[in-house]
Amino acid sequence: MSTPIQDDVFVEATSALPASAGTSQPPRPASPAPDPDRAVAARTRQFDNARLRQDFADQGAFLYLDDFLAPEVTAQLAQSARDLLVEVNRNYLPGHKQGGSVSRHTIDRLAPFIAQLYRSKELIGWLEQMSGDRLQVSPADDPHAYALYYYTRPGDHIGWHYDTSYYDGRRYTVLLGVIDESSCRLDYELHTRNPDIADQPGSVQIPPGGLVFFDGDKLRHRISPAGENEMRVSLTFEYVTNPNMRPWRRFISNMKDAIAYFGFRQVFRQLMKRSGDTA
Template sequence: MSDTATPDNTLTQAAQEAHGAHTTPSARPSKRDIDSTLSARLAALPTPKLRDEYGQQSSFLYIEDFLPRDFTERLIAAVHDVTPAVNRNYLPGHKAGGSVSRHTLDKLAPFIADLYRSEALIKWLEALTGDRLQLSPEDDPHAYALYFYTRPGDHIGWHYDTSYYEGRRYTLLLGVIDDSSCALEYELHTKTPGVPDEPGSVRYPPGAFVFFDGDKLRHRVTPLGENEMRVSLTFEYVTNPNMRPFQRFISNMKDSIAYFGFRQVFRRNRGKNGQA
C-alpha cells in the first residue's frame, strides 16, 4: 500500500525544526571541493585497521563520526527540501515508512548525487572491500535515496539487501536525522559456514556511517516511537551493473510497491516510449 507524494504534516514540521536548528549551508560546493574535503577526512581515518575490522565482521563496518560536519548540515537541509515529495508505503508485517528516490533527489537535492559520485569516497570503499566498485545504473531508484521514519510504528523487518545485479551490491548508510529510539539491528556471519551468527545493534546519529555487503547482512530497523523522527541516506554501489530482464522486472516491482511508487520507478521507461 502506498501514499504517493502525500506530504506528512508531522514530517514537515519535524523536518523544518531539524533544519532550523542548524546553520544554513553556504552555496553548493563543486565536485572538486567535495572530493577535496572527503579526501582530507578519509586520510585521517585508520584505514588498514578499519579494513581488518570490516573483514572480521563478514563485510560490515560502523563508524560513528564519519562525515564532515558541513556535509551533514547539507543532508539535513535536503530533508527539508524533499519533504513534500516523500512517498509513503505500508506492507503489513514487513515495513512502514517513506522514501525519496534518486530521480527526485536529482531535482531537489543535487548535493546528494555529487556526494554519491565522489571519486575519493569510492576509492576508499574499494580499499575496504578489495572490489572495483561502480555506480548503480541511472534507472535504479535505489542508487541513492532518503528513507523517512516519521509516524509511530514506522520500521522495516528482517531482510537482506538482495542484489538483483549479476555482481555484488554494497550498501552505505549515512545518518541524517535521528530523534528516535530506533535501532539498526543486525546479524553477522549468517552466510559464513562454520562461524556462529553474531547479533549486534547500532543507533547511528547524523554523520555516522554503516557499510556492508547487502547479500551478507541480515538486518532490520526497530519501530519508531511517539513524537520521534528518523531519516537516513542510502548509497548503493555494484561490482557489475548488468541485470537480466526477469531480475529487472522483479526489482522494479519491488521498488514500486515497497518504496517509491510506480511513477518514479517506471518514469524512464515512459519517457523512452514518448509518454508523459
C-alpha cells in the same frame, strides 16, 4: 545459524505525506555546498584504513563508523532531507514495513549535492579500499542508487531483510545517518551466510554523520520502530561490481521499488521517459 530469508514480499502500498510535512514549497536556497571530494579526503586520511579494512573482512563485509562525514556535509544533507519532506512517498506493508522514501530521480531534480557526494571519487576509492572490490555507480534507471528513507510517524520501521542484489555482481550498501531525533536502531546479524562462523548479533543507533558499509546479500538487518514525535532520516548509496541485470530480475526489482518504496509513477515514469529518449 539464522535461516536466510527471501527478499521482501510486498503486499500493500499507500502514498501520503508524513505527518511532519508542511505545505508544498520549493526547497529553500542553501548556503554554498562543500566540495564532496575534499570533504571526504580530509576525513578518510585521518583513519587507520588498514585496521578498518581488516575489521570489514573480520565482520563478514560489515563496517560501522559513528563519525564519518564532515560536519558541513552532514548539515547539507540534513537541510536537503528537510526540504524534501514534501516529496516523501509513504508505504505500508503489514508486518514488514512502514515509512517513507525519496528516490534518486527526485533527488536529482531537487538535491543535486547528494548525487555529487554519491559520485565522489574519494568516497568510491575509500570504499574500494575497504571492500577490495572495484565499485561502479548503479545504472541511471535504478531509483535505489541513492535514496532518502524517512521514519516520521509512530511505528515506522522495516523488518528483517537482506539488501538482495538483482545485479549479476555484488551490490554494496552505504548507510549514512542524516537526522536522528528518534529511538530507532539498526539491528543486525553478522555471518548469517557463513556456515563456519556463528551468527553475531549487534545493534547501533546511527548518529548524523555516521556510516555503515556492508555487502547487501550478507547482512541481515532491520530498523526498529519509531516512537511518538520522533524523526529519523537516513541516506543510502548503492554501488555494484557489475551493472548488468537480467530482464526478469529487472522486472522484479522495478515492481519491488514501485510497491514498497517510491510509487509506480516515480519508477515507471522514469523508465518510459528513458525508453522514449532512446526510441
